Amino acid sequence: NGVEERRPPLQSEAPPPPFKQPFVIGVAGGTASGKTTVCNMIISQMRHERVVLVNQDSFYNSLSDEKLQKVHEYNFDHPDAFNTELLLSCMEKLKLGQEVSIPSYDFKSHKSTEAACKVNPSDVIILEGILVLHDPRVRDLMNMKIFVDTDSDIRLARRIQRDTIERGRDIQGVLDQYDRFVKPSFDEFILPSKKFADIIIPRGGDNDVAIDLIVQHIHTKLGQHDLCKIYANLFVITSTFQI
Numbered sequence: 200n201g202v203e204e205r206r207p208p209l210q211s212e213a214p215p216p217p218f219k220q221p222f223v224i225g226v227a228g229g230t231a232s233g234k235t236t237v238c239n240m241i242i243s244q245m246r247h248e249r250v251v252l253v254n255q256d257s258f259y260n261s262l263s264d265e266k267l268q269k270v271h272e273y274n275f276d277h278p279d280a281f282n283t284e285l286l287l288s289c290m291e292k293l294k295l296g297q298e299v300s301i302p303s304y305d306f307k308s309h310k311s312t313e314a315a316c317k318v319n320p321s322d323v324i325i326l327e328g329i330l331v332l333h334d335p336r337v338r339d340l341m342n343m344k345i346f347v348d349t350d351s352d353i354r355l356a357r358r359i360q361r362d363t364i365e366r367g368r369d370i371q372g373v374l375d376q377y378d379r380f381v382k383p384s385f386d387e388f389i390l391p392s393k394k395f396a397d398i399i400i401p402r403g404g405d406n407d408v409a410i411d412l413i414v415q416h417i418h419t420k421l422g423q424h425d426l427c428k429i430y431a432n433l434f435v436i437t438s439t440f441q442i
């Protein structure tokens with residue numbers, strides 16, 4: 200009959216939950232110290248939270264063909280080897296709860312591959328890599344800073360094994376690179392960043408007690424986030440009923 204049927208406005212739609220800034224953890228340490236192992240141990244104990252692991256390796260600059268010709272002269276352990284601006288922008292977006300695309304890096308071709316990885320916003324963001332405690336702008340994004348401290352002989356032995364088996368390198372090449380770049384850069388850039396850590400984990404993944412304490416602390420901090428949310432909601436309710 201031409202009369203428009205009017206629907207009553209929806210009154211009881213729940214408001215979206217208030218935005219909770221993710222808890223950001225940085226995990227640094229020398230090559231093959233057990234950083235990835237420690238991160239995976241933390242993640243396996245975070246059953247009720249959304250956790251994302253961001254690897255600093257993903258932000259290695261791709262080598263040009265010219266640099267590839269002289270790859271044995273390239274220092275992959277220097278801060279300039281990374282695209283830190285891109286890492287910062289990805290981390291800042293994740294902190295704001297936005298989805299980001301993280302590049303993928305291939306250790307055999309020394310290049311970023313086409314396939315980027317989509318990362319969803321999460322409750323906990325773990326940023327792992329040899330130099331994540333080096334740049335103050337990256338450190339400032341973190342709520343908790345961890346340094347994995349493992350004996351250098353053990354690290355070298357693991358590195359030889361890993362690089363020959365997984366990264367297609369020969370033993371002599373691994374030893375030359377270690378002597379020329381990996382060890383000097385560890386002494387110049389990585390070890391000095393240990394002083395910025397809140398927690399130092401001796402023996403990496405062998406240290407169950409340290410991992411348990413870290414997970415407990417994260418749960419406490421996330422619980423405090425939730426308490427703030429409850430108090431904020433209570434405040435809204437009580438102020439609504441004030442006459």
Ligand code: ADP
Binds near residue numbers: 234
């Ligand atoms: P990082 O991320 O610091 O390079 P990873 O966690 O990837 O170190 O460990 C490097 C290598 O050492 C891997 O092959 C891993 O399996 C091995 N590894 C790590 N932690 C231990 C451990 N506690 N005992 C024995 N092997 C380990």
Ligand code: C5P
Binds near residue numbers: 256275276306329381
């Ligand atoms: O996993 P891990 O922390 O050991 O990775 C960092 C190491 O990877 C650096 O010590 C660097 O020498 C090595 N690397 C390499 N070749 C590349 C990129 C990094 O050997 N193309």
